[in-house]
Amino acid sequence: MRKVMIRKRLMAGMLAGMMLLSGCGKSENGTTEDRQKNTITEAEDEKTDSEISEEKGDYLTVSTGKTSALGKDLTAKDVTDPTEDARNEFIKNTANLSFDIMKARTKADSGKNVMISPDSIISALAMTLNGADGNTQAEMLKVLGGKLSEKEYNEALSSYNRMLSDSDSVIFRNANSIWVRNGEDLKVKKDFVQTNKDYYNADLYVSDFDQATVTDINGWVNENTNGMINKVIDNIQPDSMMYLINAVAFEAEWAEQYEDYQVKKDEKFTNSDGKKEDAAFLSSKESGLIELNGGTGFAKAYKGFDYYFVAILPPEGTSAEDYIASLKGEDFVNAYRNRDYEPDIFADLPEFSYDYSTSLTDTLKDLGMADAFSDNADFSRITDPDMMKLKIDDVIHKTHIELDQYGTKAAAVTAIALAGNAAPVEKRIVEIKLN
Known part of the structure; x- marks a missing residue:
């Protein structure tokens, strides 16, 4: 032999x-609702949802408040499973993208041990894709899904994540959240929120984007990585308007x-x-x-x-x-x-x-989705660009792993920061000549 x-x-x-981090099992807590229950700090606004949020046409808006679960009452709708061809295309593209990212980071971080979580990365990017349009959408979809349509990609990734939750022998958490800055300048479209709720059970939080929000975001990450990653951001930039965050935690013997x-x-x-x-x-x-x-x-x-x-x-x-x-x-x-x-x-x-942390911004640009990071970015399915022009500012990725004689614990977080500026208001020009 x-x-x-x-x-x-x-x-x-x-x-x-x-x-490892792209193929994990299920939480012992049971349902997806249990696995993805989030805890916000005591700074959470005490107002009721009816006082905090309102729906205006196609938009969800907020007038005031600290960190508030604006979309927590949204119900995820049933989604269609992918066809076998779409599933195979998804597996092939995800595997190739995983190695392309791995190659890029290994070269950029030469001499360091590199560890990434493809599932965390693509989950955060998929939420962002659902707000993209035009060339921005086309580039992101090509990098993520190859020949798949956006609907096919969402179906395949959603099915894949459900499959990862189909083992009772390991602890698995996969949580998604969207964080939005308070204010009338940014009105989020309901379809964007609902789509990410349907496919990824993403929760929506609206906050002042101050230091208390930093604490809340890091607290959410700490909880949903089972304490293995306790921080993803140190501060929030003045032009940051939204964070789309995925967190993964895995424990197995x-x-x-x-x-x-x-x-x-x-x-x-x-x-x-x-x-x-x-x-x-x-x-x-x-x-x-x-x-x-x-x-x-x-x-x-x-x-x-x-x-x-x-x-x-x-x-x-x-x-x-x-x-x-x-x-x-x-x-x-x-x-x-x-x-x-x-x-x-x-x-x-x-x-x-081992702990690893990196920015994937340059890597993703080089892989073919540069438009999403440029001033030409089109995220008009998140908000009206006439009110707020958005682009990806940074993609932060962190991983953690512990391996010993008893088993493995691992976690990952991917945070996509969207920056924006309110569209300039055209001033009325009046010419008066007193002749």
Whole structure:
């Protein structure tokens, strides 16, 4: 029988962490409503919803208040499941986009361990897409969904996120929220709010966008990442009008836990920059060999056998950065699906914890959605551009992971900041000549 040794240089914090966070299970709390219940600080306005919010035609508006759940009474409507062709197109495009982002960040953050959550990123971008129109919409949709229509993409991602919540063996939270600055200048269209409620169960909050709002947003993130990420923003810029935020939390035990004798203390782990660090290694025999572009890896099951941690070792003499640059997402999916169960795999997996933070602004521009960040951005399905012109100012992404002999805890947050300026009011010009 063929034997494969995978040890020491395992690229656990990169491909493994990336794919882990994009495939997780279900909250023990049960329903989606329970999982996504949000807590706002005591600064929450004491006014009733009827005093805070009102509907004017196609818009939701607010006149005053601190942090208030303006859209909390909206009911998510049933959505259609995607066709098989749309589902496959979604999987292929999401895999390729995941690796494209991973390649870009690995190159930009050369020498650092990079870890992203594709599911968190695309969930936040999808909410934003639902407010885009014209060329902005076309660019975003092409990057996210390839040949899919916006409706097909929403159906596929919504179905995918429901699928992630279909295991009772792990704890999973996926929460979405939209935060809007108080004021008459920004009137949010009801269709935008309802669409994101339907597909992503997004809650809408209206706030003064002061330091108390920073506390509220970070509190929401802390709660919905199970305390693993306690902050996503430090302050709010004067021209920031809206935040669209996704938070993901995952906790799972190994299906086959490591015994104490399988934990090797005082070993050395080689980081992506070549530096060695002290680490404990988890030694085990695994099955399901993954072979991809000369690299070898394995998939280790979590309790319930619905989800797996994937770890890949680059070819000898190839850096993690160069190896990632050689990969395509759909090739990874095919390699994972076609695992070889014949050989015995003897693997040493390091225990580790890691936090990663980055801005995805330049990456997303380079991948083809530059219009959304420009002064030409068209988010007219969020608000009337004659009242407020919006564009993406920044896309903040943070991840956290802890892996030990008992299992894995991981979390991610993606916050998209929309900046805007009130449209100038045309002044009436009156010419008076006293001849």
